Amino acid sequence: MSARERVAGQVANYVDERTGSAKWLKKTLTKVFPDHWSFMLGEIVLYSFVILLLSGTFLTFWYDPSMREVEYEGSYQPLSGLKMSAAYASSLHISFDVRGGLLMRQIHHWAALIFMAAMVAHLMRVFFTGAFRKPREFNWIIGVGLLTLGIVEGFLGYSLPDDLLSGTGIRIAEAIIQAIPVVGSYLSFFIFGGAFPGEMFIQRIYVVHILLLPGIFLALITVHLMLVWYQKHTQYPGPGRTEKNVVGYPLMPTYMAKAGGFFFIVFGVTAFLGAVASINPIWIYGPYNPGQIGAGSQPDWYMGWLDGLVRMAPPLEAYIFGYTLSLNILIPGLIIPGIIFTGMALYPFIESWITGDKREHHLLDRPRNAPNRTALGAMSITFMLVTLINGGNDLLATHFDLSINQIMWFSRIGVIVLPPLAFVITKRICLSLQRADRELVLHGRETGRLVMLPHGEFIEVHEPLTPEKAYLLTQHEQLPALEANLSNEYGVKNPKVIRSKIRSRLSRSQAEQIAKPTANDVKELEGGHH
Amino acid sequence: MSNELVPLSDPGLPEHIHRKADVDVKAAKRAERQVGILFLLSVIGTLLFIYAYLGIDEDAFVFVPVLGSTNAHQLFLGLGLAMALFFIGMAAVHWAKTLMPDHEVIDYRKEQRSKDEDRDDFVSTVKDRAGEAGLGRRPFIKRTMLLSLGLVGISPVLLLGDLGPLPGNDQKETNWKSGTRLVTDPGDRPIRPSDLEVGGVAQVQPELPAGKVRHLDDIAKDSVLLIRIRPEEFNLDAERLSWTYEGIIAFSKICSHMGCAVALYEQTTKHLLCPCHQSTFDVTRAAKVIFGPSARPLPQLAVTVDSQGYLVAKQPFNEPVGPSFWGRNK
Numbered sequence: 001m002s003a004r005e006r007v008a009g010q011v012a013n014y015v016d017e018r019t020g021s022a023k024w025l026k027k028t029l030t031k032v033f034p035d036h037w038s039f040m041l042g043e044i045v046l047y048s049f050v051i052l053l054l055s056g057t058f059l060t061f062w063y064d065p066s067m068r069e070v071e072y073e074g075s076y077q078p079l080s081g082l083k084m085s086a087a088y089a090s091s092l093h094i095s096f097d098v099r100g101g102l103l104m105r106q107i108h109h110w111a112a113l114i115f116m117a118a119m120v121a122h123l124m125r126v127f128f129t130g131a132f133r134k135p136r137e138f139n140w141i142i143g144v145g146l147l148t149l150g151i152v153e154g155f156l157g158y159s160l161p162d163d164l165l166s167g168t169g170i171r172i173a174e175a176i177i178q179a180i181p182v183v184g185s186y187l188s189f190f191i192f193g194g195a196f197p198g199e200m201f202i203q204r205i206y207v208v209h210i211l212l213l214p215g216i217f218l219a220l221i222t223v224h225l226m227l228v229w230y231q232k233h234t235q236y237p238g239p240g241r242t243e244k245n246v247v248g249y250p251l252m253p254t255y256m257a258k259a260g261g262f263f264f265i266v267f268g269v270t271a272f273l274g275a276v277a278s279i280n281p282i283w284i285y286g287p288y289n290p291g292q293i294g295a296g297s298q299p300d301w302y303m304g305w306l307d308g309l310v311r312m313a314p315p316l317e318a319y320i321f322g323y324t325l326s327l328n329i330l331i332p333g334l335i336i337p338g339i340i341f342t343g344m345a346l347y348p349f350i351e352s353w354i355t356g357d358k359r360e361h362h363l364l365d366r367p368r369n370a371p372n373r374t375a376l377g378a379m380s381i382t383f384m385l386v387t388l389i390n391g392g393n394d395l396l397a398t399h400f401d402l403s404i405n406q407i408m409w410f411s412r413i414g415v416i417v418l419p420p421l422a423f424v425i426t427k428r429i430c431l432s433l434q435r436a437d438r439e440l441v442l443h444g445r446e447t448g449r450l451v452m453l454p455h456g457e458f459i460e461v462h463e464p465l466t467p468e469k470a471y472l473l474t475q476h477e478q479l480p481a482l483e484a485n486l487s488n489e490y491g492v493k494n495p496k497v498i499r500s501k502i503r504s505r506l507s508r509s510q511a512e513q514i515a516k517p518t519a520n521d522v523k524e525l526e527g528g529h530h
Numbered sequence: 531m532s533n534e535l536v537p538l539s540d541p542g543l544p545e546h547i548h549r550k551a552d553v554d555v556k557a558a559k560r561a562e563r564q565v566g567i568l569f570l571l572s573v574i575g576t577l578l579f580i581y582a583y584l585g586i587d588e589d590a591f592v593f594v595p596v597l598g599s600t601n602a603h604q605l606f607l608g609l610g611l612a613m614a615l616f617f618i619g620m621a622a623v624h625w626a627k628t629l630m631p632d633h634e635v636i637d638y639r640k641e642q643r644s645k646d647e648d649r650d651d652f653v654s655t656v657k658d659r660a661g662e663a664g665l666g667r668r669p670f671i672k673r674t675m676l677l678s679l680g681l682v683g684i685s686p687v688l689l690l691g692d693l694g695p696l697p698g699n700d701q702k703e704t705n706w707k708s709g710t711r712l713v714t715d716p717g718d719r720p721i722r723p724s725d726l727e728v729g730g731v732a733q734v735q736p737e738l739p740a741g742k743v744r745h746l747d748d749i750a751k752d753s754v755l756l757i758r759i760r761p762e763e764f765n766l767d768a769e770r771l772s773w774t775y776e777g778i779i780a781f782s783k784i785c786s787h788m789g790c791a792v793a794l795y796e797q798t799t800k801h802l803l804c805p806c807h808q809s810t811f812d813v814t815r816a817a818k819v820i821f822g823p824s825a826r827p828l829p830q831l832a833v834t835v836d837s838q839g840y841l842v843a844k845q846p847f848n849e850p851v852g853p854s855f856w857g858r859n860k
Contacts (some may be wrong), residue, residue, distance in 0.1 A: 019651070026835065031637070032635050032637035059611035071767070098585060099588065099603070099607070100583065100604070102601075102604050103604050103607050103608045103611070106608075107608075108672075117682060133562045135642045146813060155578060167791055169804065171789045172788045172789070172790065172806060174789065174853075175787070175789045175852075175853035178853055178854075178855045179816070179853065179854060180856075180857065181621055181856055182856055183856075184855055184856050185697040185701060185855045185856060185857060186696065186697065188697075188855075189689070189694040189695060189696065189697045189700075190693040190694040191693070191694070192694065193693060193694045193695075194695055194700070194747070195697075195700050195701070195747045195750070195751070196716065196747070196751060196789070197746050197747065198694075198747060200694075202671070204634065214576055216665075232637070239540055239542055239543060239544060240540065240541075240543030240544070240636070243639075244539075244639055245636050245637065245638050245639060246636070246637045246638075246639060247543065247634050247635070247637075248634060248635065249631075249632070249634065249637050250631075250635055251637065253626070253630050253631075254626050254630045254632065255695055257622045257623070257625055257626035257630060258622070258626045258627075260622055260624065261618070261619040261620070261621070261622025261625075262619060262623065263619065264615045264616065264618040264619030264622065265616055265620065265623070266617030267615040267616075267619075268611075268612050268613070268614075268615035268617070268618075268621075269612070269616065271608055271611040271612035271615055271616075272609070272612035272616070274608050274612075275604070275605055275607070275609050276597060276600075276608065276609075277610055279849070288746070289746065289749060289751035290749050290750035290784070290789075290791065290792055291715060291733060291735075291744055291749045291750075291791055291842060292793065293748075293785060293790055293791040293793045293805055293806070294805070295793075295794065295805045296660065296805065297790070297805050297806055303703020307807075310788070310807055310823060311807045311808060311822070311823060312823070313823040314823070315809075315819055315822065315823055315824055315825040316596040316825060317825035317826065317854060319859065322859050322860055323856050323857065323859070323860065324854045324856060324858040324859055325856075326853070326854040326855075326857065327728040328787070328823045328824070329787075329788065329823075329853070332823075342691050349846075360641060362639060374623070385542065387806055393808065394805065394808065395753040404808050407824075408808070408821075417557055430617050441538075458558025465538075467538075468541055468544055470538055471538050471539070471540055471541055474537060474538045475537070475540070477537075483570045484542070516537075516539070517538070518536050518537060519537060519538050519539065522538065526581075
């Protein structure tokens with residue numbers, strides 16, 4: 001036994017005698033993870049969160065969360081002598097007078113953008129492959145919660161420098177709060193410690209940004225990962241992969257090296273962006289002043305859809321018994337986002353209600369094999385894209401020489417017309433892909449090789465698929481539609497007959513499929529071949 | 531369907547294909563060298579970082595194509611850090627992909643649902659223990675406990691009471707009173723009508739009583755935009771026309787939609803545009819909304835001149851400025 005092994009043995013013995021962890025650790029280190037590039041999206045979210053914690057901690061060493069008025073005396077000459085909040089002055093100090101400060105600020109901001117983008121991509125992966133199905137509904141809901149909090153956290157974060165752009169964002173947030181019926185004004189005065197902007201909100205959102213929300217994030221991410229661990233990761237279908245097993249690589253050493261290495265790659269790319277790609281140049285905007293504004297005010301990308309919705313809202317305001325109801329703010333700012341996020345959180349339950357499928361699923365769907373779900377996803381993305389486009393309508397107008405009116409009307413009509421259109425088109429594409437899969441399994445791959453038969457006929461030679469490929473294209477389930485349950489076996493009318501009919505109608509749409517080839521189909525064709 | 535629905539059979543895991551480095555010692559050696567070189571590149575990155583931190587002047591600028599003139603200190607700090615991190619990652623991944631085991635392993639799942647006897651056990655345990663606690667038999671304890679737990683939450687909520695004052699009339703009042711002088715922002719100088727040419731725009735604030743300092747809260751409500759056009763261009767009713775003075779008309783600069791500063795004035799069309807959500811107001815028609823999400827015109831401030839010829843407010847705003855709120859019209 002080498003000296004190194006002896007020391008390692010002693011350490012392991014010391015720990016195990018006190019924690020009894022040997023068995024658990026052994027199981028953990030040999031745990032199997034399936035491999036696929038799309039499983040890295042969630043990893044990117046986790047890693048950018050770690051980057052955010054590290055870079056954010058660095059920024060707190062100099063940032064002064066105070067709205068106390070100071071005179072700027074730092075090294076950025078154009079703002080010299082200007083009155084501004086201590087928050088803005090310290091943000092400038094980090095940018096210009098702390099070595100590596102600007103780099104860290106930019107890494108922090110880029111990491112936040114990547115955090116949100118990876119979260120959305122991860123969400124799409126989970127949605128389109130049906131990874132949210134039983135037993136993973138809890139994790140889906142936690143994910144929706146993380147996404148919602150991520151938007152809030154990001155917004156609060158870019159508000160902290162207290163520059164003209166971010167102050168404008170806070171102003172808009174305040175208007176949304178104020179628009180809430182009955183309690184809006186009170187909420188606003190409580191949050192801001194008086195009339196907007198007051199002298200409190202920076203220190204308040206600072207605590208929420210660096211303590212409260214990161215704490216909640218840590219807790220939720222921990223539970224999210226523990227569930228992934230405990231329930232074992234889903235896997236893509238393929239030969240040898242079933243609902244009962246998980247095929248992949250063991251944690252130690254392959255997965256440790258890959259995942260650990262990937263953390264450094266994500267950090268490295270973020271640092272590169274922080275080094276070369278300027279982001280949020282707060283010194284150009286100047287200090288916040290509610291009487292001023294910059295043209296082309298834009299939020300970060302993950303808020304763009306919300307801003308786009310607000311921009312396209314019709315100018316509606318209702319008056320009830322003399323009280324004002326700001327529909328032009330409430331509908332786009334609270335009601336539609338509320339519906340979207342609630343619907344998203346409930347989706348696993350809605351789908352299982354429609355399909356009547358209450359079984360566990362560990363094999364992922366190929367998106368084409370769930371046409372309705374895929375179409376719904378495409379519909380949601382289309383909706384978000386139209387609103388996002390309208391969120392940047394002023395920039396689009398100046399860059400592409402369009403009028404804001406054109407973009408606004410395109411968006412107002414498009415946001416209603418395009419999503420259903422995307423649904424129909426996507427569903428047709430999915431069914432066509434299913435048809436192509438069927439053709440491929442039954443008739444093999446077109447080789448492009450033409451052969452002239454003795455009697456002069458030309459045929460194209462088809463090459464049969466490998467059994468692995470044929471299995472992949474036919475392994476999915478095709479559930480039948482649920483029948484409406486009009487009456488029970490004794491002829492008593494079902495009291496929930498309308499619900500049952502709606503469900504049956506949805507279920508029929510859900511079950512619309514191109515029949516996959518069966519073993520018999522293939523055999524018959526093979527028998528008929530030359 | 532006539533066919534019997536027998537799916538195609540599962541051919542099982544495909545045969546493992548060995549990588550070059552698994553079978554060829556030379557390839558393995560080469561992979562080892564590559565991993566080592568990647569780690570060394572990371573070391574170079576760290577050295578670059580240290581050099582940039584200590585050796586490059588913070589005010590030094592370099593010209594980089596695409597980026598333009600860039601602060602060399604920040605740039606090389608960043609590039610060094612990026613290199614140092616990125617190549618550690620590349621090395622680890624390359625190592626894993628070429629030299630670590632790539633045999634796919636099968637692990638088996640068990641259903642999440644517990645065994646029936648465990649579930650029954652759980653239920654009976656909970657029932658037993660709850661029975662031992664005796665909540666069901668002692669309704670007095672149960673009710674008083676629920677009451678106290680329900681009420682104890684009031685204290686922390688009440689403690690939040692001092693987060694802010696109640697709005698009171700604060701949202702409806704500004705510093706504009708009858709006779710308040712208009713002063714330039716910035717500058718705080720009183721203005722005569724002749725200071726503003728036809729076609730001109732100025733941002734003004736109310737003159738504050740001596741000793742009162744202008745805070746951001748004041749600016750958030752008081753900011754007013756002064757615009758001068760030719761009087762015959764106005765399309766106003768008699769009352770609103772009387773609020774103007776020789777073609778000078780004043781509006782609250784705080785958008786009636788969400789409170790941004792309505793800062794874009796187009797001289798040719800006489801339109802005011804809010805850059806946040808593009809609400810557009812027609813100056814000649816008392817800031818009527820002609821486009822965008824705002825539901826109300828910008829409040830108009832009645833102006834006239836005082837005995838010394840300076841512009842003053844004739845009266846306070848006749849409606850609250852800024853975005854709508856529940857009690858706005860009360």
